[in-house]
Amino acid sequence: MSEVHRGVKPTLLELAVTFNHIALASFGGGLSAWSREVIVVEKNWMAEEEFLSAITMCRILPGANQVNLAVFVGAKFRGVPGAIAASIGLSFVPVLIILGLGYAYFQYHQVPALQSVLHGAAAAAVALTLAMAIKTGRKCLNGIVPLLLFAAIFAMNGLLRWHLLPCLALLAPLSLVWGWPKTKKQ
Amino acid sequence: MSAKTLLQILLLFSSLSLLSIGGGNTVLPEMHHKSVVDYQWLTDSQFADVFAISQAAPGPSILIVTLIGYKAGLAAGGEFMGIAGAILATVAMMVPAGLLVYFVVQFWERAKNSSVRRAIEKGFAPLTVGLVLASGYVMSRAADQDWRAYLLTGVCTLIFVFTKINPLVVVAVAGFLGWLGLV
Numbered sequence: 001m002s003e004v005h006r007g008v009k010p011t012l013l014e015l016a017v018t019f020n021h022i023a024l025a026s027f028g029g030g031l032s033a034w035s036r037e038v039i040v041v042e043k044n045w046m047a048e049e050e051f052l053s054a055i056t057m058c059r060i061l062p063g064a065n066q067v068n069l070a071v072f073v074g075a076k077f078r079g080v081p082g083a084i085a086a087s088i089g090l091s092f093v094p095v096l097i098i099l100g101l102g103y104a105y106f107q108y109h110q111v112p113a114l115q116s117v118l119h120g121a122a123a124a125a126v127a128l129t130l131a132m133a134i135k136t137g138r139k140c141l142n143g144i145v146p147l148l149l150f151a152a153i154f155a156m157n158g159l160l161r162w163h164l165l166p167c168l169a170l171l172a173p174l175s176l177v178w179g180w181p182k183t184k185k186q
Numbered sequence: 187m188s189a190k191t192l193l194q195i196l197l198l199f200s201s202l203s204l205l206s207i208g209g210g211n212t213v214l215p216e217m218h219h220k221s222v223v224d225y226q227w228l229t230d231s232q233f234a235d236v237f238a239i240s241q242a243a244p245g246p247s248i249l250i251v252t253l254i255g256y257k258a259g260l261a262a263g264g265e266f267m268g269i270a271g272a273i274l275a276t277v278a279m280m281v282p283a284g285l286l287v288y289f290v291v292q293f294w295e296r297a298k299n300s301s302v303r304r305a306i307e308k309g310f311a312p313l314t315v316g317l318v319l320a321s322g323y324v325m326s327r328a329a330d331q332d333w334r335a336y337l338l339t340g341v342c343t344l345i346f347v348f349t350k351i352n353p354l355v356v357v358a359v360a361g362f363l364g365w366l367g368l369v
Contacts, residue, residue, distance in 0.1 A: 023244055023245040023246070024244050024245075025244075025353070025354055025357070026244055026245070027243075027244040027357065027361075028242075028357060028360075028361065029241075029325060029329070030325075031246065032318060032321070033318075034353070037353055048311075049307045049308065049311050050307055052307075052310060052311045052314040052315070053306050053307045053310040053311065053314070055314060056310045056313060056314045056317065057290065057294075057306070057310075058287065059208060059209060059317070060207070060208070061207070061283065061286055061287055061290060062203065062204050062205060062206045062207045062282075062283045062286065063203055063204075063206055063210070063279075063280070063282075063283020063284065063286070063287065064206070064209065064210040064246050064247075064248035064279070064280070064283070065209045065210070066246040066248075067246055067248065067280050067283070067284065068283060068284070068287045071284040071287040071288060071291075072287055072290075072291055075287070075288050075291040075292075076291055076294075076295060080288065083284060083287075083288055083291075087280055087284060090245065090246065091245060091246065091249065091276065091280070093244075093245070094243060094244055094245025094246065094249055095245075095249060095252050095272070095273075095276055097243055097244060097245070098239065098240060098243045098245070098249045098252050098253060099252065099253075099256060099269070099272055101239050101243060102236070102239065102252070102253040102256050102257070102272075105235060105236070105239060105253075106256075106257060106260065115242075116364045116365050116367060117361045117362075117364050117365045118242050118361070118364065119329075119331075119335070119364040119369055120338065120360040120361045120362065120363045120364020120365065120368075120369045121357050121358075121360055121361035121364060122325075122329035123329060123330055123335045123338040123339045123342065123360055123364075123369055124338070124339070124342045124353075124356050124357040124359075124360035124361070125325070125329070125357065126322055126325045126326045126329050126330065126339050127338075127339045127340075127341075127342030127343040127345075127346055127356075128342070128346055128353055128356075128357070129318060129321060129322035129325060130319070130322040130326070130339070130343045130346075131342075131343050131346030131347045132318055132322075133315055133318045133319035133322055134343070134347050135346075135347060136311070136314070136315050136318070137315045137319075140311040140312055140315060141312055141315060145312075146311070146312035147312070149309075149312040149313055149316065150312040150313070150315050150316040150319075151316070152316070153312075153313050153316035153317060153320070154316040154317075154319050154320050154323075157316070157317055157320040158316075158319065158320025158321075158323045158324060159320075159323075161324075163208065163212075164208040164209070164212075164317075165207065165208055168313070171313060172309075172310070172313065175309035175310060175312065175313055176305045176306065176309045177305075177309075178308075178309055179304070179305040179306065179307070179308035179309025179310070180301060180304075180305040180309075181301050181304050181305065
């Protein structure tokens with residue numbers, strides 16, 4: 001990955017425009033996968049591992065995960081103004097859209113007929129999420145321990161539908177012990 | 187009357203913001219109870235419809251609070267109050283949790299090259315991949331209702347993994363197939 005590009009700080013406008021793009025692209029779902037496509041692949045603002053740990057921290061912290069991620073990325077580059085720019089970028093246009101839909105719903109008691117379009121788009125959004133798991137997994141599931149951690153949390157959260165917190169309470173300490181740097185070199 | 191409603195919106199959503207550990211969905215039951223039973227801003231079925239709209243619309247699904255705030259304001263004082271309620275609910279839901287994230291980022295940037303940060307970055311990666319796969323799995327159970335939708339998801343996954351085609355094009359084509367009634 002090009003470290004060079006990562007040295008460049010995005011401007012406030014760039015943050016707002018980028019998160020607006022992510023929000024609008026996620027029509028049908030898959031916001032996390034879209035965030036990765038844009039932030040890691042397209043813009044190269046964060047390295048893969050930093051991004052992955054950021055989205056898990058944003059899930060643990062209270063608040064909507066995607067808003068948290070916008071605050072995280074915005075604040076990382078531009079402090080408080082950056083956090084505000086990214087959150088407004090993420091939510092301003094979607095708020096206008098949802099208010100339009102809400103107006104139509106409460107006024108005419110029906111939602112504009114988008115159901116069938118959404119049905120197809122949702123199938124693709126699921127695919128983008130699955131593809132993100134495959135693409136990131138190929139990079140970081142490179143040993144028996146990470147594979148076991150991955151499989152365990154998928155089984156607990158996905159198959160057994162446990163809440164996020166008990167899953168992490170059990171597995172996060174193990175993963176931190178595994179991830180702790182063993183030597184002080186580098 | 188309407189000032190009281192705005193105050194209720196502010197207090198409800200700013201407290202839910204800090205309670206929503208693990209994501210906005212975790213406070214939906216509490217949000218439902220307060221807005222339907224306690225404050226009676228919306229009916230049960232309106233809450234369900236508003237939930238569906240917020241899931242379908244682009245952007246963070248937490249924007250369900252925008253619609254709840256809108257309806258609360260609407261009932262208290264008409265269209266203008268509705269917009270005020272919507273904005274207030276959205277801001278109240280985002281700011282308290284956002285502040286917390288902001289402080290974590292401060293720590294995070296200062297902890298560059300520390301053992302803690304390296305342990306989190308390395309250790310959380312496999313967990314995140316597992317959680318992403320889990321959410322893809324759960325989403326597919328909800329979104330894909332028959333073999334054609336599963337097939338479309340499968341084909342799109344292969345395209346995303348093995349080609350460099352812009353995902354937006356793929357989502358648009360899939361939406362078009364849905365519009366044609368093929369999925």
